[in-house]
Amino acid sequence: MKISIISHLGVPPRVFRPQVRSKYHDIEERISHITDPKRTAVDLYKGIKGPNATRETRMEAVAWIAVCKFSCRLEGGFVRDWVVGNYTSRPANPSxxxxxxxxxxxxxPYLNKEVVPADLDCHLPTHAYFDIEKFQDELHKYHITCKVYRQDWRYVLLIDEDVPTGPFTMDLIEPHVALTQDRIDFDVNNLSLEKEYTHELAMRVDIQQRPYLIELEAIVDNIKNKRFQILRPIDYRLEERVDKMVNIRHWTQLGQPFLVVPNPDPKYWSVLVRLPSSDKLYKDVEAQMKNIENNTTILSIEQIRNPLLEDQYEAMKRIIAKQCSSFDPNERELFHGTNGEAIDGIRDNGFDDRFSKTGNWGK
Incomplete structure (x- = not known):
């Protein structure tokens, strides 16, 4: 039995569903190159110095050291582009x-945007102290050189600067930052790998539940077809990432961006997320409020995520729909005004008109 000691904010690792697993044996093999602690030194050496060694097999070896020796979690572009997609590219104008x-x-240091895969992104473990010098020592055992750049929240490593197969960078992200990174930009960036899970993929953020319903197999299918969905409002940083995906790497954006609000930590009932004014939901609510009263001043709009109440609501909606001849529950979106003291109760326990004494919904 495998027990993961990495705290999961998302979805724990799992294998592909039986209906599609036979198509993805190559993915599982590349996963094992990074997550199998039983890989031998001889096997690693082949990927680093052997006659068939490539930049990508050297990246796999470095990722293996981080994951299997230091219990890091690997995620981001390398999982997307190499482990799942098996994509490589080099600058159109070779130097x-x-x-x-x-x-x-x-x-x-950064890599030219045309280089795929570009880098390794690892979250450091929460349960153990990470020693960058010991990590460098492990690399040196395999004659892998690196330069270390330090920021408050991460180490940035430049690896293989002078190796003919080509350099790459690596981000080692501090645990306290990893725990707060519960927002995801694209669905295809939501996959991660962990030690001892030699055939499985995990998700950083759970987007399998309503209203998103994006499962592991759908993400992998998007990667295989170079498609992606945007899961957060677009700002200038995200615009740069979208531009790189579409215009440099020639992926296709699916649909319009929408905001993924992650589930709250299990010790809380709900979570509130402030919507940026550029978000579609913000604009829709703003337009409805202006339609009611054009002089309304909106200070902020926050979205509630309460999985328990959402499940109860969806279940009741299905029950009502079954009782309707057209299976239409006649769902409507309504506004309710209240004072600040009542907000916490509505957020955690839902709307209960028995507590309203005045107004349109009062007694």
Missing amino acids: PSPKDWIEYSNNL
């Missing part, structure tokens, strides 16, 4: 040396 792929911004 004399792969070292020329390296660019710098704010004194930190």
Whole structure:
């Protein structure tokens, strides 16, 4: 039995469903290259220095050290592009040396945007102290060199700067940052790998439940077809990522962006997320409020996520729909005004008109 000691804010690792698993044996093999602690030194050496070694197999070896030796969680572009997609690309205008792929911004190294896969993203473990010098020592055992750049919330490593197969970067993200990164930009960036789960993929954020209903197999299918969904409102940073995906890497954006509000931590009933004014839901609510009273000033709009109440509501809606001849429960969206003291109760326990004494819904 495998027991994961990494705290899950999302969905624990699982294998593909039987209906599709036979199509993805190659994915499972690449997963095992990173998550199988039983890989031998000889096997690792083949991926690093063997006659068939490539930049990607060297990246796998570094990822294996992080995941299997230091209990990190691997996620992001490498899982998307290499582990699942098996995609590689190099700059259209090749330079004399792969070292020329390296660019710098704010004194930190980045890879040319045309290089795929570009980097490794790892979240450091919450249950153990991470020693960057010991990590470097492990790399040096396999003659892998790196430069370390330190920020408050992460280490940035430049690896294989002078190796003919080409350099890559690695982010080692501090645990306290990892625990607060519960927002996801694209569905295809929501996958992660963990030690000992040699055939399984996990999700950083649970987007399988209503109203999203995006399962693991759907994400993998999108990656295989170079499609993606945007799961948060677009700001200037996200615009840059979308531009890179669409115009440089030639992926297709599906539908319009929507906001994923993650489930609350299990010790809380609900979570409130402030909507940016650029969000579609914000604009819809704003338009409805302006239609009611054009002089309304909106200070902020927050979305509630309460999984228990949502499940109860959806169940009741289905019951009502079954009793309707057209299976239409005649659902409507309504506004309710209240004072600040009542907000917490509505947020955690739902709307109860028995507590309203005045107004349209009063007694």
